[in-house]
Amino acid sequence: MSDSEPRMIEILRILSQQEKPIGSKLIADELNEKGFNLGERAVRYHMQILDEKGYTERKGYSGRVITELGRDKLEKGLIYDQVDFIYSKFEEMIYLTDFNYITQRGxxxxxxxxxxxxxxxxxxxxxxxxxxxxxxxxxxxxxxxxxxxxxxxxxxxxxxxxxxxxxxxxxxxxxxxxxxxxxxxxxxxxxxxxxxxxxxxxxxxxxxxxxxxxxxxxxxxxxxxxxxxxxxxxxxxxxxxxxxxxxxxxxxxxxxxxxxxxxxxxxxxxxxxxxxxxxxxxxxxxxxxxxxxxxxxxxxxxxxxxxxxxxITSTIKYGLKPVEHTPQPKISFLLSKSWNLIQQVNFDIEKRKGDIISNVSYLKKEDLDKTLGIMEETYNSNPKYINPYYKIVNHPSDDNMVGIATICSLSIDGLLINNGIMSNPKYGGLLELTEPPLFIELISYNGSTVDPHKIFIAKNMTSISGNFGPNKILASFKEIPYIAREYAVDLLDTLDKIGFSIYKIGKPREVTYNAKAENYNFGVVAGSGLNSIAAVRERGVDIHVKAIEQLMPFENMDRL
Incomplete structure (x- = not known):
């Protein structure tokens, strides 16, 4: 990614908020207010690039407008910037609120x-x-x-x-x-x-x-x-x-x-x-x-x-009772709950034996054959992006239900850590399979109590089992120190050959599929074991999706 990319995204953001064409001077003023020190000449240079890409369009002497392609770029592009923009957006809204509750104006x-x-x-x-x-x-x-x-x-x-x-x-x-x-x-x-x-x-x-x-x-x-x-x-x-x-x-x-x-x-x-x-x-x-x-x-x-x-009404009856200030069990965030499981991964990459972390999702026994058929079809349509391993397990309390265990991508972090390489699960995301693939949504593992992939599945945001193969799939983004890159690449390449769905191994300071690692680290994009489960749900099977459930011996798993 070039250094000018964030500036161009900000220009698109400014244009998207306008109802009529605007010129380079107004754009430069807006950019300066947002902390981008760009003069009119530099803005015109960036605008020319945006025109060539089809993201903006010149309207005579009035200035430029954003195109539909530009809006699409703004919405999907630079997700690593967007994850900070959400908070900044609320800070901006807070600042722009000038309501005076005494005069009731503003x-x-x-x-x-x-x-x-x-x-x-x-x-x-x-x-x-x-x-x-x-x-x-x-x-x-x-x-x-x-x-x-x-x-x-x-x-x-x-x-x-x-x-x-x-x-x-x-x-x-x-x-x-x-x-x-x-x-x-x-x-x-x-x-x-x-x-x-x-x-x-x-x-x-x-x-x-x-x-x-x-x-x-x-x-x-x-x-x-x-x-x-x-x-x-x-x-x-x-x-x-x-x-x-x-x-x-x-x-x-x-x-x-x-x-x-x-x-x-x-x-x-x-x-x-x-x-x-x-x-x-x-x-x-x-x-x-x-x-x-x-x-x-x-x-x-x-x-x-x-x-x-x-x-809309003058009748308000506040029905909630006052909160009792008694201690409640503290809420535990996803990554805090997961580290103990990550540390227990002892998969031996040479023997292909040992414990991995599994997701376990539940469905009616009568839907099992159909579900396995969908999972196999999904894997065969694009084995590069779908993890083929699964295991049928019993439901803990209902004989009419059955569980399907799949490999959680946090297993990869556990394996690397078990081999002396620090791997930090950073984001769960939704990856659009453009060329190159791009993350279009990211949620931090460290700031959520629920697995991000479960959120994307619940909101019907995936597109895995379509007629033309996967389009929007679940993936995770991990950070690994650059000093360990050579050994990590060797291990990750072997895992990919086994079928653990390693999509991309990034370079230091590289934006990897639209996600960015911290300095002195590189990013790794890996597929989610829930992709095949999401495909099943897309096809109308009533399946209760669960994530990061338990340890399971890899050698006990079956392959599609």
Whole structure:
């Protein structure tokens, strides 16, 4: 990747936010504000390259616009940049929020989603009336000619912006799923860090059957989307006063505020800091999705004048009980839970014997023959990308169910470590098989409580069993110190020949399939054992996908 690539991506990003053509001077000014020191001449040089690639188009003397190809490049390209951009995007939204809660004027952060019938409006209203939303203030714009309704709601990031304007720096930490029991918030069950992910955390959990917002409203038990941020402990009392004032004007959704340095809802709060949990701004939209209604959810999409919003209801009955400040089991992130398994991998590459880490997914016994047929067909269609090893195992409690174990890619890290080479699992990703292949999504193993590949499967983002073979597959990205490269390459080449699906061994400072290793390291891209399972799910088989489950002797596994 050339040094100019990030600048060109930023130029595309600037153009994508414009409604009309703009010239090099305006682009240079925008770039300078974002920390890129580029003059007009340099911008014109970069724009010429973008024109040649078809990413931009000149519109006479007015300037340039981004093309559809350019938008596609911006969306999929430079994912290593995108994983930092998500957090930066929220920082930008926080900074641009200038809402004054005394005058009730200024800009707020909003989520805008598209629904397709009036019934969805009724569901939205009922959730807002239950108090499971940031605010009753919405904007509803119906386009009858297209049969769709655009609904804008307030995002919880607005509160972070209001606090910042009052001199209190709120730092977004996690988005996740919060367990509610008898209307009482208990603890977060799943979390994804706002840093090092290309997916907005709450978007990652927006797949069907992940939340149960309506159950919380009707019975008091279920899972709702929620966010978690930190503020300095010295700002706690002032924050509480601001939140009380916001609540009076219809901006709320606060679930819990911790004491200084005290853990809450299963999340560790550092000494000197205070944790705040706020209901996810998309919660009403998730309720619509739970009811089987068609909806296109967008998260923290834009800044909008508060005066464009108005209350959808004047009746708000906040149904959640106060949080009890009693210790909950601390949430363990995926990589923390996995290191013990990684260390126990003792696969002998020469004897081809020893323990590897396996994923175990479960399905009905009656679907087993069909499932194995799909797995074999998927492997035969492109053996380069599909791991061929599997093992049929018993279900722990249901005689009508059966498990299929496949090799987890963390086995590769374990094997390297067992041979004295430090291997750090960095990302789980979605790899698009373009030429060359490119990661189009990445989620850090270190910032998630759930395997990223399970998220991509649950959101139906893979494309493995198509008529023309794999298109979007699951892969992982690992970092290895450069000093060990020669020995590591030798081991990885042997693993690839055995069938462990090593896609790419990168070079130092090289962007490898759109992912970037730290300095003095090189990257390795490996296939996921869940690719064949994802293919089965794509073909309509009801299979419960699990990941990083247990150790299993490699010699006991069968091959497709």
């Amino acid at each position: 800009n707020v952060v909003v989520n805008t989603s598209t629904i397709y019938n009036e019934e969805s409006i009724n569901i939205l209203k009922s959730i807002i009336e239950s108090g499971l939303s940031v605010s009753p203030y919405v904007n509803i714009n119906e386009d009858k000619s297209k049969g769709k309704i655009e609904v804008t709601t307030l995002c919880g990031t607005t509160i972070d912006g209001i606090l910042l304007n009052e001199g209190i720096p709120a730092q977004p930490q996690y988005g996740g799923l919060l367990r509610i029991e008898d209307y009482k918030p208990i603890r977060f069950e799943e979390l994804i860090s706002y840093k090092k992910t290309s997916l907005t955390p709450l978007d990652a959990f927006s797949s069907p059957n992940r939340t149960s917002v309506m159950d919380v409203v009707t019975s008091g038990d279920g899972l709702i989307p929620a966010n978690f941020r930190l503020i300095p402990g010295i700002g706690r009392e002032k924050t509480i006063e601001i939140i009380k004032k916001l609540d009076k004007i219809g901006i709320g959704g606060i679930i819990a505020i911790s004491d200084e340095g005290k853990d809450i809802l299963g999340i560790t709060v550092p000494k000197g800091m205070v944790g705040i949990s706020i209901v996810g701004g998309i919660t009403p939209f998730r309720a619509i999705q739970e009811q089987g209604q068609e909806i296109d959810i967008k998260i923290a999409e834009e800044i909008r004048d508060f005066n464009t919003l108005s209350p």
